[in-house]
Amino acid sequence: MSTQATQTRPGPSGASRLGALLRLRELPVTVALVALVIVTAAVNPLFLSPQGMKDLMLNATIMMLLAAGQTMVIVTRNIDLSVGSILGLVAFGTGSIFAAVPTMPIWLVLLVGVGFGALLGSLNGLLTVWAKVPSLVITLGTLYVFRGVNNGWAGPRQFFAGDRPEAFGNLSVDTLLGVPIITVLALAVVIVLAVYLAGARSGRDLYAIGSDPEAARLFGINTSTRVFTAFLVNGALAGLAGVLYASRFNAVGATTGSGLELDVVAAAVVGGVAIFGGSGTVIGAAIGAILLNTITSSLTALRVDKFWQQAIVGVLIITAILIDRLASLRHAKHLREREGRNV
Amino acid sequence: MSIPRTTHTKRVGALTATLAAAALALSACAGGGTTPAGSEGASGSAKTDATITFIPKQLNNPYTDVVLGGGKTAATAAGFATANVVGPLEASASSQVTFINAETQAGTNAIVIAANDPDAVCSALDEARTAGAKIVAFDSDTNPECRDVFISQVVAKDVALIQTKLISEQIGGAGEIAILSATANATNQNEWIKFMEEELKSNPDYKDIKLVAKVYGDDDDAKSFQEAQGLMQAHPNLKGIISPTTVGIAATARYLSTSQYKGKVALTGLGLPNEMRSFVKDGTVSEFALWDPAQLGEVAAYAAKALVDGTITGAVGDKFTAGDLGERTIEDGGIVIVGPPTVFNKDNIDDYDF
Numbered sequence: 001m002s003t004q005a006t007q008t009r010p011g012p013s014g015a016s017r018l019g020a021l022l023r024l025r026e027l028p029v030t031v032a033l034v035a036l037v038i039v040t041a042a043v044n045p046l047f048l049s050p051q052g053m054k055d056l057m058l059n060a061t062i063m064m065l066l067a068a069g070q071t072m073v074i075v076t077r078n079i080d081l082s083v084g085s086i087l088g089l090v091a092f093g094t095g096s097i098f099a100a101v102p103t104m105p106i107w108l109v110l111l112v113g114v115g116f117g118a119l120l121g122s123l124n125g126l127l128t129v130w131a132k133v134p135s136l137v138i139t140l141g142t143l144y145v146f147r148g149v150n151n152g153w154a155g156p157r158q159f160f161a162g163d164r165p166e167a168f169g170n171l172s173v174d175t176l177l178g179v180p181i182i183t184v185l186a187l188a189v190v191i192v193l194a195v196y197l198a199g200a201r202s203g204r205d206l207y208a209i210g211s212d213p214e215a216a217r218l219f220g221i222n223t224s225t226r227v228f229t230a231f232l233v234n235g236a237l238a239g240l241a242g243v244l245y246a247s248r249f250n251a252v253g254a255t256t257g258s259g260l261e262l263d264v265v266a267a268a269v270v271g272g273v274a275i276f277g278g279s280g281t282v283i284g285a286a287i288g289a290i291l292l293n294t295i296t297s298s299l300t301a302l303r304v305d306k307f308w309q310q311a312i313v314g315v316l317i318i319t320a321i322l323i324d325r326l327a328s329l330r331h332a333k334h335l336r337e338r339e340g341r342n343v
Numbered sequence: 344m345s346i347p348r349t350t351h352t353k354r355v356g357a358l359t360a361t362l363a364a365a366a367l368a369l370s371a372c373a374g375g376g377t378t379p380a381g382s383e384g385a386s387g388s389a390k391t392d393a394t395i396t397f398i399p400k401q402l403n404n405p406y407t408d409v410v411l412g413g414g415k416t417a418a419t420a421a422g423f424a425t426a427n428v429v430g431p432l433e434a435s436a437s438s439q440v441t442f443i444n445a446e447t448q449a450g451t452n453a454i455v456i457a458a459n460d461p462d463a464v465c466s467a468l469d470e471a472r473t474a475g476a477k478i479v480a481f482d483s484d485t486n487p488e489c490r491d492v493f494i495s496q497v498v499a500k501d502v503a504l505i506q507t508k509l510i511s512e513q514i515g516g517a518g519e520i521a522i523l524s525a526t527a528n529a530t531n532q533n534e535w536i537k538f539m540e541e542e543l544k545s546n547p548d549y550k551d552i553k554l555v556a557k558v559y560g561d562d563d564d565a566k567s568f569q570e571a572q573g574l575m576q577a578h579p580n581l582k583g584i585i586s587p588t589t590v591g592i593a594a595t596a597r598y599l600s601t602s603q604y605k606g607k608v609a610l611t612g613l614g615l616p617n618e619m620r621s622f623v624k625d626g627t628v629s630e631f632a633l634w635d636p637a638q639l640g641e642v643a644a645y646a647a648k649a650l651v652d653g654t655i656t657g658a659v660g661d662k663f664t665a666g667d668l669g670e671r672t673i674e675d676g677g678i679v680i681v682g683p684p685t686v687f688n689k690d691n692i693d694d695y696d697f
Contacts, residue, residue, distance in 0.1 A: 046579050051603045055572050151432065156408035161597050162621025173601045250597035251564045251590070251618070254403040255432065300573025 025272035026284040028323050032316075033291045040298035047301045050178065056290075056297055057183045058172060058248060062087075062241045063289035066260065067267040068190045069237030071285040072197065072230045074268055077210040077277025078128060078135035080231060083238040084260035085146035086120045088252075090242025092150060095159030095252040098168065106168050113243035114236045120146060121235010125228035135231075143261065151254045158253035164246065172248035182244045189237065194282040206230060210277025266313060267292050270320045274328075291316075393651050395453040395644065396427045396446050400483065401434040401562075406589045406615055406636055407457070409697045410482065414455065414640025420666055421648035423453070434562055436460035436528065443467035447474050453647035456490075457482035461530050465489040477650035481643040483531040491650050491657035492677045494643045496634040497684050499531070502587070503538030505632045505684050506612060507549060510583045513609035513629055517551035518582030521574050523595055523612075525562040525588040535587050555581070560591045567594035575604055586612035592631060596622035616687050616695040623689050630688045634681060636697060642671060642681050 041048045066083050073080045090113045097109055124142055128135040161169050171181045179187075197203040208216040209223050217223050246252050265275075271288025273280025292313060299309055395418050399407040411428050418426035429445070431438035436459050446454050447470050454476050458464050461484060468478050468489045478490040487493070496502070510520055522539070524532045536557065543549045555578050560567025567590055574581060586592035592614040599605050606626050614631045622628045642665045649655045649663035661673045671679050687695065 044576065046576050052576055055576075055602075059569065059572075151403060154403065156403045156405055158405050158618075160593070160618055160621070161600075169601070248601075249564050249568060250593050253405075256564070258433075296569060297573060297576070300570075301576045303577050 025279065025324070025327070026281060026287055028320070029271050029284060029287050029291055033287060033294060036291070036294055036298055040294075040301055044301045047298065052301075053178070054175065054180055056294060058180050059293040059297060060290040061180070061183045061186045062245055062248070063260075063263060063267055063293055064190060064286045065186045065237050065241040065244070066264040067271065067285040067289040068193050068282045069234035070264050070268050071271075071273050071280055071282050072193065072206065073135070073234045074265075074273050074275060075197070075206050075210045075277055075280055076227050076230050077213065078227060078230070079139065079265065079275075080121070080124055080135065080234050081139040081261045081265075082120070082124060082142040082146055083234065083241075083264055084257040085143050085150065086117050086235055086238040086257075087242040087245060087260060088150050088255070088257035089120065089146055089153075090117050090239045091245045091252040091256045092154050092159070092254070094243050094246035095163065098164040098246075099159055102165060106165075106171070109168070110240070110243050114239045117239015117242060118232050118236035121238065122228065122232045124235065125231030128231065129224045129228050147258065150256075154254040156254075158251045159246075161250045168247050172244070182247060185240075186244070189240065190282055190286045193233075193237075197282055202226065202229075207278055210279075212278075263292065264289075266317055270316050272320065272324065274324055275321070279328075288320075393423050393452040393648070394425045394427070394450075395423045395455065395647055395651075396429060396451045397640075397643075398439055398442050398446075398454060398456040399428070399430045400439075400457045400459050402428070402430045402432055404434075404562075404590075405618070407482075409615075409636040410640040412640065413637030414481075414644045417641035417644035417666055418647070421645050423644070423648060426644075427451075431459075434459050434526065436463045439464050440467045443471055447471040447476065450474065451476055452651045453477045453479060455479045455481055455643045455647055456485065458485040458530060459483070459526075460528055461486045477647060479643050479647045479650065481639060483529060485530075487676060490677070492646050492655075492673055492679055494639060494646055494679045494681065496636075496639050496681050498680055499534045500538050502613070502632070502684055503535045504542055505686065506535070506585050506587060507539050507542050507546075509611040509630050509632065509686070510585050510609060511549055511552060513611060514552070514582040516548065519553050519555045519578055519580050520583045520585060521556040521558065521578060521581055522554065523567060523570055523574065523584055523586040523588075523591045524557060524559050525591060527559045532587055539585065560588075560594065562588060562590040564590060564594045567591045568598050571595040571598040572602075575602070575608065581608060583609035583611070586610065586614075589613060589615050589618060589633075592628075593618040593622075596627050600625060600627040614687075615697060616692050617697060619687070620692055623687070623692050630686055632684045632686050634684050638668060638681050641665060641668060642679060646671070646679055 046052055070080060070083065093116055094109060094113055097104055097112065124139050127138045131138065174181050176184050197206065205216070205221045205226050208219065208221055209226055213223060245256065267289035268280065268285040269275055270291060271284035271286065273285050295312060296309060397411055397414050399411060401407060415426045415428065429442045439456065439459055440463065443454065443464060444467055454471055456464065456478065458480060465486055468485060472478060479492055479494060480490040481494040484493045514520065522536055524536060540554060543552055543554055556574060558570045558574060560570045571584065571594065574584065584595055586595050592610065592612040595610055596619065599608060599610055600622055610628050611631045613633050615633065619628060619631060645663060645665040650657065655661035655663050655673065657673065657677050659673055659675055662670055665671050673679055
């Protein structure tokens with residue numbers, strides 16, 4: 001598969017730099033996002049009012065975190081379908097902590113949430129690596145297991161925004177230079193992860209594993225450890241998303257976060273992450289998450305019938321896969337021609 | 344374009360993707376509320392006679408929990424041997440059918456149901472009646488042919504009128520308003536909305552109020568939240584929102600209280616005092632309404648017992664005693680009314696705990 005080598009290739013000339021830009025996997029989704037925002041804002045200027053911008057960013061925050069984590073897993077030719085359930089458990093856990101100890105420092109709750117998520121994620125990782133069963137099946141199982149635990153634990157109980165300290169809820173109200181605090185936090189995490197995946201050797205290993213697991217093993221990459229780590233980090237991010245969910249929304253309970261997993265995978269795929277591993281970037285997935293959320297908001301702002309939304313998202317997913325397929329075909333042809341000349 | 348050598352492996356890759364997508368789609372279907380939660384069923388106790396089972400729209404819903412709490416207590420008081428609660432975890436149209444079938448097989452004497460869809464449950468309920476069960480609909484009605492009586496919290500029209508009255512007071516009798524409902528096919532919601540629309544059209548006091556949108560949050564916190572947000576953007580002149588559902592009003596209140604619209608856009612509807620307390624105290628919401636949900640369960644349980652005992656048949660004019668709540672009469676359409684709605688504001692909200 002084509003790796004996203006475009007951004008790491010050293011100092012090309014102006015023309016090939018433009019070529020590299022055009023080949024960026026994130027390009028289609030970025031163009032779609034910009035076009036969508038411009039069109040919507042032209043029809044309804046309120047869309048880009050300060051409150052409108054804030055809502056857009058807040059809506060995308062949680063999905064952005066989840067999509068970034070999911071990218072790490074998908075790149076290794078795996079998938080984690082349990083993220084919605086992990087988010088639900090951590091969100092309800094956050095509600096429970098604040099209900100029991102209202103004076104708990106917020107940073108500690110964030111830490112506990114991330115740790116709890118990492119624990120659940122590592123369970124997925126262990127099962128996938130040890131049992132050598134496709135992660136699609138493992139995480140489909142844990143999707144129901146985690147949700148079941150959540151149902152048993154929460155029952156009909158719910159915790160509301162009023163049960164949590166105001167400072168905690170204000171994380172999703174207050175802004176830093178116009179950007180909500182929880183969005184700043186999510187952006188920082190996404191950037192760190194993006195740099196790691198693009199630059200660090202262990203990050204590059206994930207792409208190698210996803211491109212060809214057997215070759216990666218022969219090359220000396222410890223595939224088990226790497227895949228395990230990807231699941232663990234993804235769980236930790238879902239945990240962080242769970243805590244932020246509790247900060248932003250009113251109620252956390254037994255059904256919090258159900259069904260999110262498909263939106264997350266959709267966001268990653270639309271953002272140029274190849275579902276069969278080996279290529280795609282965290283930044284692309286994050287932009288995909290922003291795009292999907294923005295579609296929802298802009299269709300509302302344009303007063304388009306809600307029921308069209310899902311169809312549009314579906315068309316986007318298929319388009320993304322088609323673009324990806326064309327791009328990889330062209331890339332392969334390009335490589336062959338170049339090799340031919342060099343002989 | 345020449346066929347590249349790598350075609351084979353790529354095909355495999357594409358195939359994997361297709362399969363994964365198909366599996367995803369399948370799992371999405373599987374997730375649609377098919378997970379039964381504690382389907383103990385009615386275990387048909389041999390000691391005494393009658394058994395009763397409550398099938399709410401959805402388990403683990405705080406409002407439903409209060410209703411069922413009242414219902415189960417009253418069922419025991421009314422003389423049922425066993426009172427059970429079964430139901431789906433997601434409020435979808437067809438999810439209740441398997442539970443009804445299980446009750447029919449268990450030979451339950453009375454089924455008390457809040458229908459997610461008036462038609463989807465009908466054939467299953469008909470089977471249950473053929474097997475001898477009495478059907479009491481509560482909270483949200485089924486088709487009238489499929490049940491014996493329907494216990495309505497309040498007169499549907501009263502619920503609608505109190506909400507139009509509250510919103511009119513809160514926006515000063517003029518301006519654009521919107522409705523944020525639950526699912527688009529919820530029987531009770533649609534009935535209230537219909538009455539609200541009629542009232543807004545016919546009552547001269549409301550001639551300056553314009554209903555500009557109806558949106559559906561599917562009784563999902565996050566979805567209702569985003570719908571509220573969308574309303575504010577699509578309708579910049581919006582003065583008020585009516586949300587006749589407890590999940591919707593709380594989610595909308597949360598959005599308003601965290602946005603620039605707090606205190607500027609009025610919000611009313613039907614809410615649980617415990618969920619709304621902080622929003623009433625911080626000024627996001629001034630007044631909203633609801634009945635006492637526990638009483639709904641109580642009347643349903645007593646009606647079921649009277650039907651099972653044969654003291655009533657469900658005919659118009661039949662009377663039965665609903666414990667401490669006193670006598671209730673079956674009215675036109677086989678409907679029993681529990682009582683008038685209560686209005687909650689910052690002065691009285693602390694008197695209620697549900």
